[in-house]
Amino acid sequence: MHHRPTIKDLAQAAGVGTATVDRVLNGRGHVSARMRQEVEAAATRIGFPLPGQGIKARPDLRLGFVLHKSGQAFYQGFAQEIETACARHTSARIVPVIRYAASQSPEDFADAIRIAAEGAHAVAATAVNHPVLSRLTDEFRADGTPLYCLLNDFGGRASAGYFGVDNMKVGRLAGWMMATRLQRPARVGVFVGGTRWHGQALRETGFRAALREFAPHIGITDTMVNLETRAVTYEATLDLLQRHEDFSGLYVAGGGMEGAIAALRDARPAGRVALIVNELTDDSRAALADGYALMVIATPLAALCRALVDRMAAEEPAADAPPLFEPQIYLPPSL
Helix, strand or coil: CCCCCCCCCCCCCCCCCCCHHHHHCCCCCCHHHHHHHHHHHHHHHHHHCCCCCCCCCCEEEEEEECCCCCCCCCHHHHHHHHHHHHHHHHCCCCEEEEEEECCHHHHHHHHHHHHHHHCCCCCEEECCCHHHHHHHHHHHHHHCEEEEEHHHCCHHHHHHHCEECCHHHHHHHHHHHHHHHHHCCEEEEEEEECCCCHHHHHHHHHHHHHHHHHCCCEEEEEEECCCCCHHHHHHHHHHHHHHHCCCEEEEECCCCCCHHHHHHHHHCCCCCEEEEEEECHHHHHHHHHCCCCCCEECCHHHHHHHHHHHHCCCCCCCCCCCCCCCCEEEEECCC
16 A cells, blocks of 8 residues: 655655755745746645645635836846735745836837736736826726736826835935935936936935035936947946036936946046946946945845735735835945
8 A cells, every 4th residue: 555645755856855844835925926836736746635735725826017127237136026026925826927118119118918818817027108008908808807006106096106215315315315426516327218207306406405405506417318238338338428627426227327437437536526326236246345326226026026926826906006116225235
């Protein structure tokens, strides 16, 4: 007579450790959706009885996510935090489907969102502000599929909610820090990814407002559009340095900060230009450490993703608006 399979047998069948099996069966700890599926499949093969409160008791739930710039470290980290939050969710076995928009065009964002929504309980996306996305948000609301806006509130009242920071506040923080650092007449610049990112426009507005309030002696160049790319930001930063002898500060309100950091490394000594960027990555951390960045303002991705997944996995969309998340401030002494 065959013996009843044990957890050790299940671990061997799934090719994992017994601790991993225990976390999967009891719905706790950091286990990827793929690993949960493999353990469940192994349990079926060997006839391991799944506990009533284990895998089978939790419903399968598909959640769709749309990001962009798949090659950027920030969005790679964002995807990892989404997967971690899904794996740690306990009330359902979540399968996250993460897609990336092919470009920053409204149509590409809309196409990616529609694909991610196929069979999904809810969808969350980064996207630009545009009538195409407004109409799509209205369609999702009428269809009953919750669509959440990430980082940039492209859906307004028609969306299921906005998950991100207060972008005006982020810009004011950057402006206050720039004013504090530059106690003399000088010229500074600001980059945004494009005119359709209203969240970045709010950051720019806050940045300019803070400089007018705290440092009217500082002049600001015309806003530069960098398309959130390293190459454009690099060339544009070098151009600003060449055209303005008194250029002393730069705020990158969106992506592309890697280009600004590289340009300053090539053209100026550390600390000569006060650089403020958003999001903590290996590049921005290194720039802080060696004096090429003055401050990094970061989105608390781990906390945001946990709250986002909990809201998306709920049986019914919550009526209250999601909370705004406090930005994380990093300065050289904090490393």
